[in-house]
Amino acid sequence: MHIHFIAIGGSAMHNLALALHQKGEKVTGSDDAIFEPSKSRLQKANLIPEQMGWFPEKITTAIDVVILGMHAKKDNPELQKAKTLGLKIVSYPEFLYEHSKNKTRVVIGGSHGKTTITSMILHVLHYHEKEVDFMVGAQLEGFDTMVHLTQENDFILLEGDEYLSSPIDLKPKFHWYKANIALISGIAWDHVNVFPTEENYQEQFSRFTETMVPGSILIYNEEDEAVKAIAEAAQNPTRKQPYKSPLYNIEDGETLIDTPEGPMPVAVFGKHNLNNLAGAKWVCQHMGVDESDFYEAIASFKGASKRLERIAENTKCVAFKDFAHSPSKVKATTQAIKEQYKYKKILACLELHTYSSLNAEFLTQYTHTLDAADEAVVFYSPEAVALKGLPQIDARAIESAFRHKNLKVYTDPQAFKAFLKKYSFKNHAVLFMSSGNYGGLDFEEVKAWIS
Template sequence: MKKVHFIAIGGAAMHNLAIDLHNNGYLVTGSDDEIYEPSRSLLAQNGLLPAEIGWFPEKISSDLDCVILGMHARVDNPELLKAQALGLNIYSYPEFVYLQSQNKQRVVIAGSHGKTTITSMILHVLQYHHKKFDYLVGARIEGFDTMAKLSDAPVIVIEGDEYLASPIDRRPKFLHYHPHVALISGIAWDHINVFPEFQDYLHQFELLAQDVPKSGSLIYDETDPLVAKIGAVEYPDIQKYAYRAHPAKVKNGKTFLILPNKKELEIAVFGEHNLKNLNGARLVLSQIGIEEDEFYEAIASFKGAAKRLELVAKNEHTIFYRDFAHAPSKVEATTKALKAQFPERHLVACLELHTFSSLNKNFLKEYAHKLDSADTAIVYFSPKTLEHKKLPAISVEEIKAAFGTPHLEVFTDNESLKVYLLTKRWRGSNLLMMSSGTFNGLDFAEISNQILQ
């Protein structure tokens, strides 16, 4: 039995990897100084929730086979210092995943936006056709118990994040995976806290493309100018496949793919960005043994990944969606998609500024006109979040000037936001709530119950 300790076990990928290793017979322990839902409940269900919150060097001993270090920990973490002093094997989770998949065909889905959805589509199709595969994905998908799986499967599909691997490994996660098949969905500056210069951020994707080996495949969105430039480079003995949005039409609030035989196929996801995601997934699957007709058969039942244009509630007059969108390109694509799907309805789009980048005054200008597709545009941020991230205060006027959207509403406490939403007339209107956070605990169930009445 292998003994593994997770430093920062509460992370999204970390807790899922811990659960999977536990299910595979590993002896797993872990620590963290904060564990939120759903990580807390899932760890508890599997007997992996730490008895106490905090860091405990006494958990680190020489009989551990390795320590897996999460990005949430700091370089002076007492458990990390103890592991280093003992000379233990210390891996970031992408390093560990690579070590477990060296003999597999590795597929990596990367990009500033779309990677979770594309990865989820691929996993859905593979599971639909009862294929054997491993995976690592950034959102919950219907039909999957965890967001990570390692086994003896011949292929692994990985959502490749460009954020840093760990506090002691400043390389992007996706540069650890060494893919045989790589997809780049789009590039838009993000993670300003670790890539303060755009060219440095862009260079990480160039390095990923260069890492594809001879006889490997690079799949890329040719409609993204930055990605198209990477795709235009000549890489020795690499197959390149460009894609754009799959042909489709919208009828009565429903999206239908136009298939090569001119037939129409209704799908549950919508928006030009998702039609691109779908076509990218199709090309990846063609590289790992899925025929085109098999793809279309399976994709019709794909309902989307959690928090990606996720339906919260609806009636015949109003639909309420939530989305993980937080970076400017994601905010623009998601808002446009919902307006295009229901052009006759009034769209209320609300964005929470929650990430380090979105709350950075130097980055705010990147949001200029990204909410213009909404009929009513709202921005919410919490001054407490700014304090927690040790960022300078931002004024309402600075938010309005940066976004440039006429009549932008700005809120700094969630109770006022809730009152505003509940006093609007919702017949013939749709609501879109976008954030990588929770609007400071805003109760979506309560809001949906009231606005749908």
């Protein structure tokens, strides 16, 4: 097949392109900007477009399928040409569903934790040499691509994103998958540009349970009230399995969880991550992995990229990078660092980067989310606010929203960089939370300052 990607540079899109290329399909693509690590990975596979931009002349009847990414606009010239020619146009979740119609689809949903849970499951299956198809949203150690598709594997493991499928397909991605086994980790209002109210956002998860096939299994976090209510009301799943955080202790900076075989050390930490681990265990058991085999494998799980990823450690300081940006995840991640490093001072740095986080009306959701930190920094770019078409916010609005007694606000990347360069990191645990890069912050420089 000849498969053409419109917006090939996206995180999921470029991984799908690489997976199809590895399968032997003919893959082409376009984009108006491609950043790392997508750029290098596409270059290595000779899939990088020769020129950035949109070229309708690339779209011909020789193309079998066009996969349309969310980054593209409705009036994209290549999309318009594909429509004129009557080509098959799909979003990547629709494509994945078409591929997996005859497989057992395992879908991990939730406002937070879904990447970590999916990665944990994949790690365990890989450890025990159980082959499955998969799509995960973050890079995982030991895997070349985060999408893998075959004809022969019985299971496909899918991270179930609730955001829209494409500019012309406004269905949340996870509604496409029609799960045989599903997990919902937690629900906290996000994507306010698409789901204007908390009720509307929660409704997407109710609809997700309605898409589950007859005879399906729903695994759910009973510690989250919204998840519990939706799971208990769900009609389609035949079986329901609640889970909750395991008991654990922290000894000399090491987390040990209670298991039937006794306390076991794990590399991940924080109650939210241990809650994720409990959910992953039940999914693995329903995929044929015994509980003892799960614990054996999960002990070596170090985490997914940018999910409490340890970037530096020495005798005076430890530093982590995390994808956290939603209020609930910011709070949970900051609390996890404080609990794990109770004898260190905590510096938490948060970049407001997403549409929701830069929305002045949404800011109040962040009240007290950084309270576990001794010092806190919030960085945002006024240019990013303008690009998203939002009203400007100022430092006073940030301070009023977060209500942290020791908060600094930066809008200039150089000023934030200067602050870090002069900072005394002695006896500190430092946390960088963002889905962006703080206006171009070089973390190799940060590592040098910390050391």
